[in-house]
Amino acid sequence: MDKNQLQTYRVLLEGGEGEIIEKKSRFIATVRSVESEEEAIAFIEEMKKKYWDARHNCSAFVIGSRGELTRCSDDGEPSGTAGRPMLEVLLGEGVRNIAVVVTRYFGGVLLGTGGLVRAYTQAVKEGMDNCVVGTMVHGYNVLLNTDYNSVGKVLYLLGQYGLESMDSDYGVDVTLQIQIAEELAERLKKELVEATSGKIGWEVLDELYFVQKEMKK
Numbered sequence: 001m002d003k004n005q006l007q008t009y010r011v012l013l014e015g016g017e018g019e020i021i022e023k024k025s026r027f028i029a030t031v032r033s034v035e036s037e038e039e040a041i042a043f044i045e046e047m048k049k050k051y052w053d054a055r056h057n058c059s060a061f062v063i064g065s066r067g068e069l070t071r072c073s074d075d076g077e078p079s080g081t082a083g084r085p086m087l088e089v090l091l092g093e094g095v096r097n098i099a100v101v102v103t104r105y106f107g108g109v110l111l112g113t114g115g116l117v118r119a120y121t122q123a124v125k126e127g128m129d130n131c132v133v134g135t136m137v138h139g140y141n142v143l144l145n146t147d148y149n150s151v152g153k154v155l156y157l158l159g160q161y162g163l164e165s166m167d168s169d170y171g172v173d174v175t176l177q178i179q180i181a182e183e184l185a186e187r188l189k190k191e192l193v194e195a196t197s198g199k200i201g202w203e204v205l206d207e208l209y210f211v212q213k214e215m216k217k
Contacts (some may be wrong), residue, residue, distance in 0.1 A: 013213060016031050026105040035097055043099050058077060059072065066096075070091070139180050153195040
C-alpha cells in the first residue's frame with residue numbers, strides 16, 4: 001500500500017436535512033451521498049419532483065476524492081446567489097461525493113443579493129449539521145488481547161476515541177478487533193498499556209484505508 005497516493009478526505013456516512021426561515025421564505029436543505037454525476041443529477045431531479053410546488057430547487061455537488069467534478073445551479077435565482085455559495089460550503093467542509101439541494105418556498109419578501117447568499121449558505125450549513133460525516137484515513141487493523149479484569153478499562157478507552165470493536169471473542173481471555181488511524185495508533189497503544197498495567201496484547205493484522213467516523217463536537 002503506497003500511503004503517498006492515499007487521499008485524506010471527508011465523506012458522508014448519513015445524509016441529513018436542515019431548514020431555516022428568512023423573511024418568511026423557507027429554505028430546506030437536503031444533503032445526500034452520491035458516487036457519480038449521474039447519481040447527483042438523479043437526486044436533484046428527485047428533489048424537484050418532491051418539492052414540485054417550490055419556487056426554486058437550487059443545487060450543488062462535489063464528486064471525486066480530489067473534488068475533480070463540481071457543479072452548481074441557481075435554478076432561477078439571480079446568478080451567483082445560490083448555487084455557488086452552496087458549492088463553497090461543500091468545498092469548505094472538505095466533503096467529497098456529496099450533493100445538496102436547497103428548496104425555497106418564497107415568502108413574499110425580496111431578500112436582495114446579499115440576503116440570498118446568506119440564506120442559501122446558512123441552509124446548507126444547517127443541513128450539514130444534521131449529517132454524519134467520516135474521514136478516509138490510513139490506519140491499521142489491530143487485534144487486542146486482555147483479561148477480564150482489564151476489559152472494562154479497555155472498552156472505556158476505546159469509547160473515548162470513538163472506536164467500536166469490529167469483532168470480539170470472550171474466551172479464556174478477551175480479544176477485540178479494532179480499526180485505528182495511523183496518527184492515533186501509538187497514543188492509544190500507550191494509554192492502553194498504562195490503563196491495564198501492561199496486561200494488553202496489541203497485534204497489527206494489516207494496514208488499511210478506511211472511513212473513520214467523526215465525533216460530534
